[in-house]
Structures are given as C-alpha cells and as structure tokens.
Amino acid sequence: MEEAKVTFYRFDKCGLFEYGAEESKLGELHDFLNQLMVWVQRNGKPLDETCTYAIEESEDVSRTFCYDIVKNGVTGDFLLTTWNETPSYEGKVAAVNSKGKFGEAKVEFTKLPKDSIPGYATYFWIVPSKNVFASIRFQHVLNGKKNFDKYFKEFISKFSEYVVLGKSETSDFQIIGYAEKEDDDPLNLYAYLKTSILRKPGQTDYIVNNFPKIRKITRHNCLSPKLASSQDLWQKALQGLGLKKQKKLNSDVNFSYEFSFKPSKDELTEMIKEWEANHDSKWDDIGFTLTGEQNPRWLSNSLARDTFELDVKRVNDEVVDAQSILDQVTEKRDLILALLK
Known part of the structure; x- marks a missing residue:
C-alpha cells in the first residue's frame, strides 16, 4: 500500500x-x-519524441513527455503518466553539499547515462464522463499540473487528428x-485548454461572504531551497529572530506565520485566486479567523x-505502474469521486 494524494481539477474548456x-x-x-494514445504508440515512437512543444526562453515550464497512458474500457477513464524534465548541463546534473559553509558550499556534478x-x-x-481529472501524488511535492496543461493543449494544437498540414519550405x-x-475544407481554429482546481461549495463562499469579520490570517507554507x-x-x-549572519536554506522547511489583517473583498478574492493557482504542497494553506471564532477556516478544506x-x-523507485494505479482508482472509484459532491 502507498499513500496517494489526490486533487481534482475541472476542464473548463477543451477543444478547437x-x-x-x-x-x-x-x-x-x-x-x-x-488520439493521444494512438499518437504515442505509433511506429514505436521513442520517449524523446512524445514531447508536444519546444521550450521558449521566456517560459518557466520544462519539457514534458508521455511516459505511459492506459484506459479502462468500461468506465472510459484514462491514467496518464508524464515525465517532467529537470535541468541539466552538458549531460550532467548539479547537487550542492547541504552541510557546506554559506557561500562556499561545494557543488558536484553527476554525469547522466547516454540519451x-x-x-x-x-x-x-482523467474522467471524461465527469469532465474532470485528478493529479495523484506519491513521493513528490510537485504534481506536474502546469506541465500537463501545456502538454495536452499543444497536442490538440499540433498532433490531433483534426490537424490539416500544408507544404512548407522553411519548416x-x-x-x-x-x-x-479528410475531404473537408480546413477551418481557421485555435486550440484552447482551460482547467481549474475543483472547489466544493461552502467554505470559500462563507469566507468571502463574511470578509468584514476577518480579523487574522494564518499562512502555512513549505519553503523550498529551489525558489528565490x-x-x-x-x-x-x-x-x-535576531540572527544577523545569513544562513542559506538547504532543504524544505515547513513555515507558519500569522498576522492581524482585514482584507477588502477584492484583496481576499485575489488571495484565494493566487493560492488556488500556485499551491502544490499539501502543507501550503491559508486560514482566516473570523470575529467570534477561535479556529481558522482553511482554504484547503474547500x-x-x-x-x-x-x-x-x-516499476522502480521513481515510477509507479500506470495500470496498477488505474485499477486501484477504478476499484475505489465511487469513494474517490465522492470528493466532487
């Protein structure tokens, strides 16, 4: 048995x-x-040909590949495993000694196997019948949702069966x-994919409707050494705390702080929107304490x-077998989908 953290999202728009x-x-x-299943399996396609987009310099998303995709023929559900690339340099990955002295910590490079x-x-x-999907996390904090959005949108745009190709001398x-x-005249369309985290009605609505009563805000955050x-x-x-000498953050740290603050309705809405768009860690949370109440109302509960x-x-220490995940969520389908109610 393994602990799986399941978070649901809604497909707001998907198509051409x-x-x-x-x-x-x-x-x-x-x-x-x-169509994605057919495309990744076509002609014995290697993994490095399953990325659907090129990286632009201004983007903060890495390459994403389709590691595996399986389907349940009865429910119509899919389980997609993506592989998210992490930075490397000339075939090497860097690691810093966490016990090294600030400003002098030794950086070592590990050579990667060829290719x-x-x-x-x-x-x-992915549950098409409900128009939703769920990220399933095991050992990692990041769930790859941002990469998934880009990956799937670019597939629809460039590699779906509706694409009509012309001849080009430059590309x-x-x-x-x-x-x-095939015989239809091509239409001038564009691919669009919009997804959003799925909220249960009640908790967030209550906080927003009672924003004048907010007297204190508490923030739980997981600080990562990877983030400036x-x-x-x-x-x-x-x-x-009175420590003048800097001490570098070398590992994830759970960090909590609270302060008295009375946000406007617009400020509160912006806080909730930003948290829903960017939180990945289970521990990351915002709580609002209202006048007459002792305990915070946490956004995570919504x-x-x-x-x-x-x-x-x-399959190994990193990869969980896709079919086994799909079999398990199918077996517990009603229980897990009850989160949507």
Whole structure:
C-alpha cells in the first residue's frame, strides 16, 4: 500500500475553437485522449519524441513527455503518466553539499547515462464522463499540473487528428487549419485548454461572504531551497529572530506565520485566486479567523482533495505502474469521486 494524494481539477474548456466562440467547434475530451494514445504508440515512437512543444526562453515550464497512458474500457477513464524534465548541463546534473559553509558550499556534478532525460514522474487520472481529472501524488511535492496543461493543449494544437498540414519550405510541417474529415475544407481554429482546481461549495463562499469579520490570517507554507522567494522569506525570518549572519536554506522547511489583517473583498478574492493557482504542497494553506471564532477556516478544506491508500505496483523507485494505479482508482472509484459532491 502507498499513500496517494489526490486533487481534482475541472476542464473548463477543451477543444478547437472559432475565434470569439464559447463552444468547441471540433473535438471532445475523450476523442483527444484516444488520439493521444494512438499518437504515442505509433511506429514505436521513442520517449524523446512524445514531447508536444519546444521550450521558449521566456517560459518557466520544462519539457514534458508521455511516459505511459492506459484506459479502462468500461468506465472510459484514462491514467496518464508524464515525465517532467529537470535541468541539466552538458549531460550532467548539479547537487550542492547541504552541510557546506554559506557561500562556499561545494557543488558536484553527476554525469547522466547516454540519451537519458533527468526528471520525475507525475500521474493524472482523467474522467471524461465527469469532465474532470485528478493529479495523484506519491513521493513528490510537485504534481506536474502546469506541465500537463501545456502538454495536452499543444497536442490538440499540433498532433490531433483534426490537424490539416500544408507544404512548407522553411519548416518541417505547416498547419493550415483543422478539419473533421479528410475531404473537408480546413477551418481557421485555435486550440484552447482551460482547467481549474475543483472547489466544493461552502467554505470559500462563507469566507468571502463574511470578509468584514476577518480579523487574522494564518499562512502555512513549505519553503523550498529551489525558489528565490523562499530564500528571501527564510532570511527575513532569521533576521526577525535576531540572527544577523545569513544562513542559506538547504532543504524544505515547513513555515507558519500569522498576522492581524482585514482584507477588502477584492484583496481576499485575489488571495484565494493566487493560492488556488500556485499551491502544490499539501502543507501550503491559508486560514482566516473570523470575529467570534477561535479556529481558522482553511482554504484547503474547500478543495476536492484527500489522501487514499492505494495498492499499486512500482516499476522502480521513481515510477509507479500506470495500470496498477488505474485499477486501484477504478476499484475505489465511487469513494474517490465522492470528493466532487
């Protein structure tokens, strides 16, 4: 048995759209997923050919690959395993000695095996009949959801069966439009994918409706040494304790602080929106204490999220077998989907 952290998201929009339209012109969620299965399996495609996009310098998302995808023929559910690339340099990955002296800690480089892609696996249970999907986390803090959004949107845009290609002398292929059938005239459409974390009604609505009663805000946060903002907050916290000499944050630290604050309705809405868009760690949370109440009302309690014990099989220390995950969530389908109510 392994502990699996399940968080649900909603597909708000998914498909190929005419400009200005609210409804998709071509494609349904289950169609694109079936097409993705066919595409990744076509002609014995190697893993490094399953990424659907190139990285632009201005983007903060890494390459994502399809490690595996399986389907349950009865429920129509899918389990997608993605491989998310992590940074490397000339075939090496860097690591710093956590016990090293500040400013002098030794950095060592480990050479990667030939043709390898450093990274980590993430898992998504997609339920087209409910128009939702769930990230399933085992040992990692990051759930890869941002990468999933980009990966799937770019697949729809470039590699779905509705793509109509033209001839180009300057690129490998040129998309001239989209069509449902081969003989149809290509349409001028664009791929659009919008997803959002799934909230249960009640808790957040209560907080927003009673914003004038908020007297205190508590923040639980998991500080990561990989994030500059975490390093800054860590240094300020140490200075607040009277420590003038800087001490570098070298490992994840659970960090909690509270303060008296009465946000406006717009400020509160912005705080909730930012938290829903960017929180990944289970420990990351914001609580609002209202006048007449002793305990905070936590935003995490409003999410369709919980932890379940799943009897899954591991391929290795990093990867969990996709079919075993799908079998387990299918067996406990009603229990897990109860989070949506």
